[in-house]
Amino acid sequence: MTTLNINRRHLLAAGSAGIGLAFAGRVAAQTAGPANKLVVVITRGAMDGLSVTVPYADPNYVPLRGGLAIAAPGEANGALALNEGFGLHPALTGLHDLHGQGQMRFAPAVALPVRIRSHFDAQDVLENGGKGLRQQSNGWLNRAIVAAGGTSLKGLSIGAQTPLILRGDAPVSSWAPGGLVRDGDRIASLLQDLYVEDPMLGQNLARGLATEQLVSMDGGDQRLRRNDVQGLGQAVAKLMTGPEGADIVAVSLDGWDTHAGQRAQLQTRLTGLDQLVTGLKDGLGDAWSRTAVIVATEFGRTARANGTQGTDHGTGSSLLLAGGAVKRGGPIGDWPTLADNRLFENRDLAPTLDIRSVFKGVLRDHMGLDRAALDARVFPGSAAEAPAMDGIV
Numbered sequence: 136m137t138t139l140n141i142n143r144r145h146l147l148a149a150g151s152a153g154i155g156l157a158f159a160g161r162v163a164a165q166t167a168g169p170a171n172k173l174v175v176v177i178t179r180g181a182m183d184g185l186s187v188t189v190p191y192a193d194p195n196y197v198p199l200r201g202g203l204a205i206a207a208p209g210e211a212n213g214a215l216a217l218n219e220g221f222g223l224h225p226a227l228t229g230l231h232d233l234h235g236q237g238q239m240r241f242a243p244a245v246a247l248p249v250r251i252r253s254h255f256d257a258q259d260v261l262e263n264g265g266k267g268l269r270q271q272s273n274g275w276l277n278r279a280i281v282a283a284g285g286t287s288l289k290g291l292s293i294g295a296q297t298p299l300i301l302r303g304d305a306p307v308s309s310w311a312p313g314g315l316v317r318d319g320d321r322i323a324s325l326l327q328d329l330y331v332e333d334p335m336l337g338q339n340l341a342r343g344l345a346t347e348q349l350v351s352m353d354g355g356d357q358r359l360r361r362n363d364v365q366g367l368g369q370a371v372a373k374l375m376t377g378p379e380g381a382d383i384v385a386v387s388l389d390g391w392d393t394h395a396g397q398r399a400q401l402q403t404r405l406t407g408l409d410q411l412v413t414g415l416k417d418g419l420g421d422a423w424s425r426t427a428v429i430v431a432t433e434f435g436r437t438a439r440a441n442g443t444q445g446t447d448h449g450t451g452s453s454l455l456l457a458g459g460a461v462k463r464g465g466p467i468g469d470w471p472t473l474a475d476n477r478l479f480e481n482r483d484l485a486p487t488l489d490i491r492s493v494f495k496g497v498l499r500d501h502m503g504l505d506r507a508a509l510d511a512r513v514f515p516g517s518a519a520e521a522p523a524m525d526g527i528v
Contacts, residue, residue, distance in 0.1 A: 172419070172426040174375075174415060174429070175431065176387075177258070178430060179258060180254065180390055181254065181433055183391075183436040183446055184243065184435045184436075185438065185453075187241075188466075189205045191207040191214055192207075193470075200438075203440045203446070205225070215227065221466065224401065226401070226409060229410070229413040233412075238458060239455065240455075240456045240465070241467065242493055243468065244451040244485065244487045244488060245468065245487075247490060248260070256268050262274050262275070262299040264514045265515060266516050274298070276290070277305050281304050283502060289308070289380070290305060290308070290381065290384075291381035291383070292384075293367075312367055364407040365410040368413065369414040369415075369418035371386065372415050373418055388407065394445040396443070431454050434450055435453070491514050491517055495521070496527045501527075509522070
């Protein structure tokens with residue numbers, strides 16, 4: 136495990152206008168009124184950034200990728216044009232529409248502060264927010280809630296168990312898509328009786344039952360159909376609206392370890408990701424204008440295709456930022472190119488930006504956290520990594 140030498144030059148084309156927008160965003164985030172919303176989607180298994188934000192104008196892209204290369208915009212099954220020589224994977228039509236509305240940006244070459252190619256270790260670093268493996272026992276998203284006041288923001292985990300990113304001192308609710316708890320549910324009643332004297336377990340159960348009640352559609356017994364990812368997004372959005380709605384949400388999407396048959400797998404995974412974001416947008420309604428969605432992964436994949444039409448564990452990858460609160464703009468961070476002498480260890484996309492810099496920018500500009508808290512409490516020991524660009528949100 137070695138420390139990366141991150142190139143900290145950023146694209147600053149926004150100039151003074153970007154700084155003004157960022158300042159306005161920070162003031163708005165701390166003004167009384169409906170809270171801003173943040174959804175963090177973790178694509179577990181190492182999402183291939185070179186297929187998500189396609190660098191079609193880089194002359195080395197097609198030679199490195201061979202049959203896995205996504206065609207340029209305008210060609211059959213080609214990428215969806217963004218700007219500065221990049222395109223989105225053709226499955227990401229909803230996100231492309233958001234980009235056209237100025238509500239989607241991307242960082243094409245981000246990475247953790249250390250180089251790790253183990254899924255479990257890299258996910259630990261991604262979620263603990265420290266400089267290395269197992270440096271924090273809780274998650275940066277939970278620490279952000281604590282830094283914001285502890286009770287002013289409501290956290291929600293989507294899935295069977297709360298991921299590290301949301302574990303910590305701030306209480307959070309959780310919801311696993313599936314059956315609903317009915318009013319007459321005997322097990323729920325027994326658990327309430329059992330936990331009545333236990334303040335922690337009793338409160339956790341109460342939050343869980345309240346969450347199930349919130350997600351119930353019109354009081355009915357509707358359940359999400361298997362693989363209904365857009366419906367999942369709408370259900371999560373329902374848990375984020377109203378006076379008791381969640382402000383900070385973590386969602387995990389598995390299945391991104393594409394060692395073989397990558398093209399078909401990514402078509403399915405990215406279609407689902409696109410539907411999730413579309414469902415969130417549709418379900419949030421007016422609250423979408425106050426929402427930012429981050430899509431991040433633990434590391435990228437090799438620049439070269441392997442012998443089984445897949446890719447192996449790499450380093451740099453893409454990060455997506457979407458939402459009604461996102462300001463219009465170009466790529467976040469520099470593009471290192473895919474030239475042979477620029478590849479990391481002669482095999483991977485070289486990162487130019489510490490992923491924590493993007494997280495910091497969103498937490499500062501969108502959620503109102505100050506730089507001192509971000510440097511010392513949310514991402515301990517990260518003072519050298521400035522929030523990425525002013526005016527992201």
